[in-house]
Amino acid sequence: MTAERKMALALLVNGTGHHGASWLHPSTQADASTSIEWYRDTALLAERGLFDLFFIADTPAARTSNLEAYSRFPIFMNVFEPVTLLATLAGLTSHIGLGGTVSTSFTEPYNVARQFVSLDHLSHGRAAWNVVTSANDFAARNFGLDRLPPHAQRYERAQEYVDLVRKLWDSWEDDAFIFDRTSGLTFDPAKQHAVDHEGKFFTLHGALNIRRAPQGHPVIIQAGASDTGREFAAETAEIVFSSDASIESGLRFYRDLKGRMDKFGRDPDELKILAGKPVLIADSAQEAEDMFQTLQEMIHPMVGRMRLGMDLETDLSDLPLDEPIPEDRIPKTSNQHKAYFDHIVEMIRTDKLTLRQLYLRYERGNKTFRGTAMQVADNLEDWFAAGAADGFMMNFSIMPMGLERFVAEVVPEIQRRGLFRTAYTGRTLRENLGLKRPANRHVVPAPAPLEVAK
Amino acid sequence: MTAERKMALALLVNGTGHHGASWLHPSTQADASTSIEWYRDTALLAERGLFDLFFIADTPAARTSNLEAYSRFPIFMNVFEPVTLLATLAGLTSHIGLGGTVSTSFTEPYNVARQFVSLDHLSHGRAAWNVVTSANDFAARNFGLDRLPPHAQRYERAQEYVDLVRKLWDSWEDDAFIFDRTSGLTFDPAKQHAVDHEGKFFTLHGALNIRRAPQGHPVIIQAGASDTGREFAAETAEIVFSSDASIESGLRFYRDLKGRMDKFGRDPDELKILAGKPVLIADSAQEAEDMFQTLQEMIHPMVGRMRLGMDLETDLSDLPLDEPIPEDRIPKTSNQHKAYFDHIVEMIRTDKLTLRQLYLRYERGNKTFRGTAMQVADNLEDWFAAGAADGFMMNFSIMPMGLERFVAEVVPEIQRRGLFRTAYTGRTLRENLGLKRPANRHVVPAPAPLEVAK
Ligand SMILES: Cc1cc2nc3c(=O)[nH]c(=O)nc-3n(C[C@H](O)[C@H](O)[C@H](O)COP(=O)(O)O)c2cc1C
Numbered sequence: 001m002t003a004e005r006k007m008a009l010a011l012l013v014n015g016t017g018h019h020g021a022s023w024l025h026p027s028t029q030a031d032a033s034t035s036i037e038w039y040r041d042t043a044l045l046a047e048r049g050l051f052d053l054f055f056i057a058d059t060p061a062a063r064t065s066n067l068e069a070y071s072r073f074p075i076f077m078n079v080f081e082p083v084t085l086l087a088t089l090a091g092l093t094s095h096i097g098l099g100g101t102v103s104t105s106f107t108e109p110y111n112v113a114r115q116f117v118s119l120d121h122l123s124h125g126r127a128a129w130n131v132v133t134s135a136n137d138f139a140a141r142n143f144g145l146d147r148l149p150p151h152a153q154r155y156e157r158a159q160e161y162v163d164l165v166r167k168l169w170d171s172w173e174d175d176a177f178i179f180d181r182t183s184g185l186t187f188d189p190a191k192q193h194a195v196d197h198e199g200k201f202f203t204l205h206g207a208l209n210i211r212r213a214p215q216g217h218p219v220i221i222q223a224g225a226s227d228t229g230r231e232f233a234a235e236t237a238e239i240v241f242s243s244d245a246s247i248e249s250g251l252r253f254y255r256d257l258k259g260r261m262d263k264f265g266r267d268p269d270e271l272k273i274l275a276g277k278p279v280l281i282a283d284s285a286q287e288a289e290d291m292f293q294t295l296q297e298m299i300h301p302m303v304g305r306m307r308l309g310m311d312l313e314t315d316l317s318d319l320p321l322d323e324p325i326p327e328d329r330i331p332k333t334s335n336q337h338k339a340y341f342d343h344i345v346e347m348i349r350t351d352k353l354t355l356r357q358l359y360l361r362y363e364r365g366n367k368t369f370r371g372t373a374m375q376v377a378d379n380l381e382d383w384f385a386a387g388a389a390d391g392f393m394m395n396f397s398i399m400p401m402g403l404e405r406f407v408a409e410v411v412p413e414i415q416r417r418g419l420f421r422t423a424y425t426g427r428t429l430r431e432n433l434g435l436k437r438p439a440n441r442h443v444v445p446a447p448a449p450l451e452v453a454k
Numbered sequence: 455m456t457a458e459r460k461m462a463l464a465l466l467v468n469g470t471g472h473h474g475a476s477w478l479h480p481s482t483q484a485d486a487s488t489s490i491e492w493y494r495d496t497a498l499l500a501e502r503g504l505f506d507l508f509f510i511a512d513t514p515a516a517r518t519s520n521l522e523a524y525s526r527f528p529i530f531m532n533v534f535e536p537v538t539l540l541a542t543l544a545g546l547t548s549h550i551g552l553g554g555t556v557s558t559s560f561t562e563p564y565n566v567a568r569q570f571v572s573l574d575h576l577s578h579g580r581a582a583w584n585v586v587t588s589a590n591d592f593a594a595r596n597f598g599l600d601r602l603p604p605h606a607q608r609y610e611r612a613q614e615y616v617d618l619v620r621k622l623w624d625s626w627e628d629d630a631f632i633f634d635r636t637s638g639l640t641f642d643p644a645k646q647h648a649v650d651h652e653g654k655f656f657t658l659h660g661a662l663n664i665r666r667a668p669q670g671h672p673v674i675i676q677a678g679a680s681d682t683g684r685e686f687a688a689e690t691a692e693i694v695f696s697s698d699a700s701i702e703s704g705l706r707f708y709r710d711l712k713g714r715m716d717k718f719g720r721d722p723d724e725l726k727i728l729a730g731k732p733v734l735i736a737d738s739a740q741e742a743e744d745m746f747q748t749l750q751e752m753i754h755p756m757v758g759r760m761r762l763g764m765d766l767e768t769d770l771s772d773l774p775l776d777e778p779i780p781e782d783r784i785p786k787t788s789n790q791h792k793a794y795f796d797h798i799v800e801m802i803r804t805d806k807l808t809l810r811q812l813y814l815r816y817e818r819g820n821k822t823f824r825g826t827a828m829q830v831a832d833n834l835e836d837w838f839a840a841g842a843a844d845g846f847m848m849n850f851s852i853m854p855m856g857l858e859r860f861v862a863e864v865v866p867e868i869q870r871r872g873l874f875r876t877a878y879t880g881r882t883l884r885e886n887l888g889l890k891r892p893a894n895r896h897v898v899p900a901p902a903p904l905e906v907a908k
């Protein structure tokens with residue numbers, strides 16, 4: 001670790017804020033999730049804060065049952081499609097990376113490869129793709145299936161999918177397009193390399209119909225937490241979002257994941273682990289805590305049950321609120337987000353909480369950090385100094401309020417401490433993150449310059 | 455026809471211009487097809503000219519054989535993916551409609567339905583989807599097939615696809631999202647209408663995860679020319695691009711297509727026929743003719759052969775240039791763009807031209823109109839007054855030069871003649887075109903106000 005090491009910052013954005021009741025808070029714009037003006041202003045604010053990445057989560061489905069609960073907590077019920085949203089933002093921002101989620105389970109590699117290269121050109125090298133396998137049966141039913149394919153098979157398809165997309169991303173050499181009016185050639189025919197792929201899930205013979213991306217390849221993000229998910233990330237990802245509650249477990253995850261890379265011939269520096277940081281900032285720790293409790297009290301029991309049931313993969317709507325969840329209501333196996341499922345089961349078994357206590361305590365991923373700007377800066381520094389993260393995926397309970405305070409108060413503080421950049425240093429997302437630009441697999445690297453003997 | 459009737463104008467854009475040799479012209483930007491700055495400037499210019507629609511053609515494939523010819527005429531070898539490009543332009547323009555091509559043969563209805571509604575929100579009601587079935591085997595090979603499915607089957611799938619997409623576009627009522635902090639509900643659960651579709655090509659049970667589009671439905675464009683294609687358009691399309699060489703054949707097409715609508719319960723006004731108008735404007739007719747001939751001479755024989763062979767669905771590369779194409783080299787049947795194929799066969803049989811003469815004369819669709827700005831205005835007026843078109847799909851041999859002259863010289867002239875708007879009158883593409891906003895199929899129309907008897 002040198003003095004030069006800086007943390008990376010990503011921002012997870014989904015409208016009014018990370019907290020399920022945020023849209024009820026009077027400072028938020030309730031319909032933010034489909035307001036392009038809201039997204040533009042938020043992205044520009046994040047850019048003023050020198051964030052590396054503006055990130056959009058996604059699932060390709062609205063829920064169609066239990067609608068009253070989803071109306072009270074409208075997760076993915078009314079959102080922009082990520083790639084189109086990011087393409088609009090590409091034209092309205094200049095520096096920040098633009099990362100979006102697209103599922104490998106319900107799309108075609110050629111189309112997704114094209115859209116991300118297109119986004120990379122439209123943004124001059126700022127595109128990133130969050131590779132997910134999707135984890136709900138509502139999505140499956142939008143694509144001709146009754147339910148999700150098994151977890152392991154989804155990851156097998158994801159791996160072949162990403163390999164194939166990367167082949168497509170190399171189907172033109174960087175300097176293939178020459179537009180030479182003298183010879184009359186727009187490209188050098190020898191610099192197209194058509195893909196010939198015959199795999200378990202996909203057959204594809206062809207070349208992408210757009211020149212190679214400014215970043216070589218758009219950046220690959222992944223957030224798998226299960227063993228299968230980690231193997232996939234170790235082989236494939238360049239950014240991983242982790243979600244650990246303590247520095248100790250964060251360090252364990254960090255070492256585990258980076259330790260898996262060597263067997264795939266990868267250097268640990270080729271992957272940046274960004275720890276998820278849900279944050280609520282106020283003038284004092286007590287005020288932050290009070291705000292958080294106020295939000296918690298606004299969670300309707302219907303929503304609490306639904307959120308918990310969603311990740312426990314079972315319907316909890318008939319259970320009494322003030323008694324523990326009976327052991328026999330815990331499903332034997334899971335097929336969605338395995339890591340979330342395991343976490344809830346562990347909480348049920350060890351903490352003996354009532355259903356109400358449990359849903360109030362449960363948050364997907366890391367717990368919300370409540371405190372002052374200075375305490376947030378301390379927390380980020382502690383994690384970073386301990387080597388438990390290369391940076392952070394921030395998300396704020398209430399938006400844009402949380403981001404405003406972070407940019408105004410936390411960013412100057414971590415800059416003062418030498419932990420964060422004071423200006424964008426690169427032009428592309430890769431350059432800002434310190435990720436190498438991938439060479440084209442079809443190009444033999446030029447020999448190193450000869451050392452002239454004296 | 456009232457004095458109020460105004461023509462609609464669309465612009466077909468594909469980089470340096472419509473002519474195959476345009477990229478060699480010194481006034482063009484050779485790499486325009488993947489320059490967002492070029493597209494931005496061009497869209498803003500079209501917006502100054504009060505165009506209704508900025509339109510992007512597409513096929514999801516680069517050619518991977520005969521590369522030297524394709525390098526000399528790089529049709530779809532290096533282009534932005536249309537939806538991402540239009541999403542960026544949505545944020546950089548304010549009034550012009552944004553139309554893009556997406557194939558129903560190689561995509562999933564849920565994803566496409568979502569992306570176009572998203573684009574419609576991002577542009578505040580300016581999205582249009584050009585529905586095509588794709589017509590080359592290179593595309594098929596990017597999606598696991600050896601060759602295209604048969605023409606009739608592609609259209610059968612297209613019809614089911616569009617029906618399904620429209621069901622998804624109605625899966626929320628216009629006023630479903632209420633964001634009512636008092637009741638704690640973001641939407642009225644009774645106003646979601648999940649789709650239950652079990653068809654020949656698709657099964658889908660679900661609702662879109664974005665509120666209804668500003669336009670109700672994004673506008674549907676279609677350009678089928680075969681009998682099957684026309685039936686599809688008559689049932690489904692709201693804009694059709696025609697490509698006829700004379701007012702007489704234009705009128706025949708216009709009447710034929712509008713005449714087919716009644717049996718689908720549609721009013722002729724629900725579909726706008728825009729005649730394709732490739733145009734080259736100069737200070738005199740002679741100068742325009744000279745410029746055209748200069749461009750024609752720049753067509754490499756390899757390209758001429760390839761272009762003709764592409765639409766004749768056969769390889770012509772071994773044939774002598776200065777002899778006619780032998781009858782036995784004409785394929786018995788076609789499976790791509792049937793209308794183009796038939797046109798070439800007719801030219802071969804009736805005009806007895808050499809291969810070289812034929813490729814110089816052949817242009818996909820309508821012939822390029824060469825003349826002064828005043829002659830162009832006259833031509834548009836003649837077509838419009840004859841009732842052979844509701845408007846025009848302009849494309850210019852050399853871009854942006856052609857568009858610049860059109861906006862500076864033709865637009866004021868057709869305005870002076872009362873044929874074209876002098877300001878955008880609507881906020882959405884539908885409003886500008888005079889197309890009705892589709893009601894949601896799940897909403898019973900309010901009863902007409904009672905006429906009070908005197
Ligand atoms: C910060 C973060 C963001 C995520 N974003 C998405 C997303 O947008 N869509 C999705 O389907 N899953 C998303 N996931 C879920 C992961 O892709 C993954 O499924 C989950 O962490 C469980 O791991 P597993 O798939 O290995 O069981 C996200 C997870 C994290 C931690």
Ligand SMILES: Cc1cc2nc3c(=O)[nH]c(=O)nc-3n(C[C@H](O)[C@H](O)[C@H](O)COP(=O)(O)O)c2cc1C
Binds near residue numbers: 512513584683
């Ligand atoms: C102005 C115009 C634009 C078109 N754009 C596309 C396009 O972007 N992609 C495509 O595959 N076909 C495109 N086509 C082809 C039509 O969709 C259609 O296939 C063709 O006119 C032949 O008709 P048919 O399909 O009924 O045989 C276009 C046609 C015209 C006239």
